[in-house]
Amino acid sequence: MMENRPWYIAASLSILAWIAGLLTTAAIGVAAREILGLADGLTFSILGGVVTVLGLIATRQIKAVFLQEACTAVILGGAFAIVFGIHAEFGMDMAALTSLAVAAVLYPLVNANTLRFVLVSMALILTGLALENHLQTYAFDVIALVSLPLGAAFTLLPPPKVDARPLSLALLLATPVLSGISFGTRAVTQGGGVLTLMGLALLLGVLILMRRHIRLSVLIALSLSAAVAAWALPAGGTAALLILALGWTKGDRALAIIGAIVTGYFLTRYYGEVDLSLLHKSFMLCAVGLALLATWALTTRGGRVR
């Protein structure tokens, strides 16, 4: 099984299998279009549905890891075909609704967490694009207001019978990704007061969960740091800190590392784009650095970890 292989072999086999699976799906699509003359979106969606079902059946029947992974990619290809067929026929709103339905139906049926993550991410991206048509720039705020608390809840609450990690990760990453990439230069300042307050409330809530394991003085110092960061950073940065805090609180190493990387990205971008002269930036960096080192000294009481 995959778990017994070194990670680079498992990763290589997965990548090879996904290439094979996705290209097979693409070849089926091309053949259907050119040989059978199936050109309209609805037929393409139906074909996608058939491919998805076949992929689902195959993953349950086949034991070989490579073929299982390839079939997982075929399911994804089929799901893409369903959604993009609907998009071609009925537009973005229906495509977003379909992607949500496809993700909801396939999530418990498949076993691969990568596929689950991609399906939820696709649904979130298309929902974001559909909302943007109606709400313009406020679409980001709506997505963040819904996805952040849901993501935190799915991370902390007992999971149902199905692994909720891909769902919670996709929900938690939606805000930083949309804030950092999709919405361009608005990213640094976006996220109004409500979003900032919600991000801060979630962050403080997660910190309070750890009150039994942190001294009160450290908890106050961390809460004040969180408040300053939430005030200064865009919504994506607060979400990144929330991911980091969730990973730390739960003891989830992967989540903590993802949170640390995304937080690093937002901090770097913030210092790069903040409207200050280089000299003032240097004072600001030194001041924040000294404050963080003071918190570190307070936590360790002179360098010794308690």
Added chain:
Amino acid sequence: MDKARTTLSDVRARRMKSELDAKSYWNAVQEARAHDAWRRWGVNALLALGLAHLLAGVITFFAANWQAIPAFGKLGLIGGVLIITALTALRLGLDRIAGQALLISASVLVGVWLAVFGQIYQTGADAYDLFLTWVVLIAPWVVISRNVVMWVLALTLAILGLWLYTYQDVTLTGRANFKEMNTAIMALQLGFLAIAEGLRERGEDWLRPTWPRALLALSVAGHADYMAIRILASADLGQVIMLPAPFITLALLTWLYWPRARGIAGFTVMVIGWAVFLSACAIRLLSEAVEGWPFIIALAAIAVLTTASSAYVLNARLKGAI
């Protein structure tokens, strides 16, 4: 973290099997959490973040006042830090982590000093001069360091320098051929790889980590595949005469990593290198024979064939069949 204790995955698995009710889930998560290790993680992260801020602040302060600092001051400042770092590294000894870390820092500072020198005096030197001079200057340290990070740094700089030379002096002025230069770079890397494998087999402990050799093998295979793709994508059929160069490189990589004792990482790189090479050849041949949608289907068939055979070979190797 402590391996003997219940992990988060165990808690999750118990919850999936309904062995854990919703009420006791969070308590189980907290019991599984290695509190001391996470406290150290948090404290170290805080220290790293604080130091990074402070260091960035100091660098930004110098950047803000860069124009006001005289040329001698700029070079003296970096040179002073470089000398102190190198001397401290040698004083601490290169058999200690701190000594090696300081020697790596000193090697990086050599590059910074050269870049600042070039910026102040506008020497007119090309970018590859910087990288190649940098490698030559740190070469004695690389040799005595017996540290893989130093070797990776030196080789990266050498390859980068040679690539920039290939682009600037060879491709632009037409004094030599890109493919000849690429062949030389591949041969250089392959030579280092063979030496590294040989030294490791002789018991050089510092060469034991797999990642630097796998990285170098990846670079060799990447260069071979890139060269093959460039040759095969060219409209000039006369270029095919250079195709044996990447072929021989991959064959030598196969010879190097066929013995089991050299591990699976280099073997994996070699298999994927061949898969890309053979796919590129097959695609070129097909593009001559078919076009339009049958070409796309044939493309998919090639991809499925090469990926499936690569997976088969890797699995067979893991099972000990080859």
